[in-house]
Amino acid sequence: MKEASSDAPLKLSAVRSRALVGRQRPPGDKSISHRALLLGLLCVGETTIEGLLEGEDVLRTAEACRALGATVTRGAAGRWSVRGAGLGSLVAPRETLDFGNAGTGSRLMMGVVAGHPIAARFDGDASLRKRPMRRVLEPLIKQGARVLEEHEGGRLPILLQGSGAPFPIEYLTPVASAQIKSAVLLAGLNSPGRTVVMEREASRDHTEKMLNHFGARVTVEPYNGSGRRIALEGRPNLRATTVRVPADPSSAAFPLAAALVVPGSDVLIESVMINPLRCGLIETLLEMGADITIENRRGESGEEVADLRARYSRNLRGVEVPAARAPSMIDEYPILAVIAAFAAGGTIMRGLSELRVKESDRLAAIAAGLEANGVSCNIQGDDLYVEGAGGAVRGSGLVKTHLDHRIAMSFLIMGLASNESVTVDDASMIATSFPDFRELMGSLGASFA
Ligand SMILES: O=C(O)C1=C[C@@H](OP(=O)(O)O)[C@@H](O)[C@H](O)C1
Numbered sequence: 165m166k167e168a169s170s171d172a173p174l175k176l177s178a179v180r181s182r183a184l185v186g187r188q189r190p191p192g193d194k195s196i197s198h199r200a201l202l203l204g205l206l207c208v209g210e211t212t213i214e215g216l217l218e219g220e221d222v223l224r225t226a227e228a229c230r231a232l233g234a235t236v237t238r239g240a241a242g243r244w245s246v247r248g249a250g251l252g253s254l255v256a257p258r259e260t261l262d263f264g265n266a267g268t269g270s271r272l273m274m275g276v277v278a279g280h281p282i283a284a285r286f287d288g289d290a291s292l293r294k295r296p297m298r299r300v301l302e303p304l305i306k307q308g309a310r311v312l313e314e315h316e317g318g319r320l321p322i323l324l325q326g327s328g329a330p331f332p333i334e335y336l337t338p339v340a341s342a343q344i345k346s347a348v349l350l351a352g353l354n355s356p357g358r359t360v361v362m363e364r365e366a367s368r369d370h371t372e373k374m375l376n377h378f379g380a381r382v383t384v385e386p387y388n389g390s391g392r393r394i395a396l397e398g399r400p401n402l403r404a405t406t407v408r409v410p411a412d413p414s415s416a417a418f419p420l421a422a423a424l425v426v427p428g429s430d431v432l433i434e435s436v437m438i439n440p441l442r443c444g445l446i447e448t449l450l451e452m453g454a455d456i457t458i459e460n461r462r463g464e465s466g467e468e469v470a471d472l473r474a475r476y477s478r479n480l481r482g483v484e485v486p487a488a489r490a491p492s493m494i495d496e497y498p499i500l501a502v503i504a505a506f507a508a509g510g511t512i513m514r515g516l517s518e519l520r521v522k523e524s525d526r527l528a529a530i531a532a533g534l535e536a537n538g539v540s541c542n543i544q545g546d547d548l549y550v551e552g553a554g555g556a557v558r559g560s561g562l563v564k565t566h567l568d569h570r571i572a573m574s575f576l577i578m579g580l581a582s583n584e585s586v587t588v589d590d591a592s593m594i595a596t597s598f599p600d601f602r603e604l605m606g607s608l609g610a611s612f613a
Pocket residue numbers: 194195196268340341342343344346368494495518
């Protein structure tokens with residue numbers, strides 16, 4: 165059963181679980197799925213995508229690609245086909261592009277539109293309408309795009325007019341954000357020159373890798389220590405190709421976390437992408453003393469994947485998570501905070517300002533959810549401190565999810581190991597990134613009601 169994606173909130177509770185046992189493959193990576201569709205749109209010919217995440221966020225991107233001229237279809241065994249319109253040949257969408265809850269889909273598509281002589285109106289749900297878009301509009305304007313209409317503070321709905329010959333620019337991103345970097349690179353694709361993006365800390369590099377996979381020329385060099393300088397030659401001859409999407413480490417984090425905190429558990433999570441720029445959570449959990457083994461490392465479509473074995477870890481201890489690690493685990497702080505609640509001692513997570521501008525203000529939502537379940541925590545500036553309860557989390561709280569899938573899943577996982585059940589006020593948003601969350605967790609032994 166897929167989660168409902170209607171407007172009706174779906175209240176859901178998790179109760180203390182028996183040991184979780186079994187092996188499962190989480191859904192395809194959300195970041196790679198969005199990018200595969202967008203690059204398919206920008207090629208002439210047929211791109212085939214295997215393992216596409218069929219979550220609401222990605223389906224919105226597929227719909228937007230259709231509106232810009234691609235033919236996107238789902239074939240047998242979940243193989244998706246994109247017959248692209250081609251770089252420079254997109255059509256202006258007749259209707260508003262509604263990206264629902266998806267920051268990545270909307271911001272990357274703004275980059276695509278900015279590099280074409282078309283206008284498109286972008287909109288989204290109540291969560292996406294609150295999220296800052298100036299961070300992508302600013303560089304896109306430097307590249308020649310114009311914002312014809314926007315809501316106060318650079319928020320959606322936005323009417324964007326692109327340019328048929330974007331200026332080649334050199335841009336230093338103000339925060340380590342793969343969405344900003346990717347929007348600039350995607351606009352730069354149709355530029356007659358070279359587009360360069362610099363970032364002070366490396367963010368996920370799926371756009372760079374996939375551009376090369378589709379035949380563009382992207383070079384990556386170190387920048388200022390731990391940063392990167394990415395250069396793209398404009399107007400490449402993009403070739404339609406096949407993309408195999410590995411399992412999403414951000415989704416794998418949920419069964420993995422559950423196995424660590426539910427006594428007696430032993431779970432194998434298969435084919436998870438272990439790109440080093442996405443592995444901050446695993447690094448942190450190993451430091452906490454988690455029983456995780458990385459097995460059967462192999463390459464798949466230009467990404468390293470592995471099977472992750474996670475077993476109940478009685479002796480988890482609190483750690484300090486440095487700010488520099490944040491880009492490599494930016495979506496995993498809600499579930500890390502839940503795991504930290506079961507550890508002995510305090511965990512301090514530093515440098516979390518970006519969490520305030522996700523699907524919800526995740527810093528506030530995490531703290532409220534922990535407190536509702538009897539876990540002490542506090543926010544100090546951009547840092548979050550969680551006082552571990554040494555395995556004995558009370559539970560019994562009602563958690564407000566604020567249209568945020570990761571808050572919903574994280575606190576449901578808490579309920580599988582806390583003394584009393586944990587309820588989330590709305591689990592419907594889980595469909596954006598992990599439509600089969602309940603089935604997958606259920607097959608390992610979890611139950612939700
Ligand atoms: O580029 C991407 O696919 C993503 C980048 C990250 O956002 P930021 O670019 O805002 O850090 C992340 O939080 C999001 O879930 C996916």
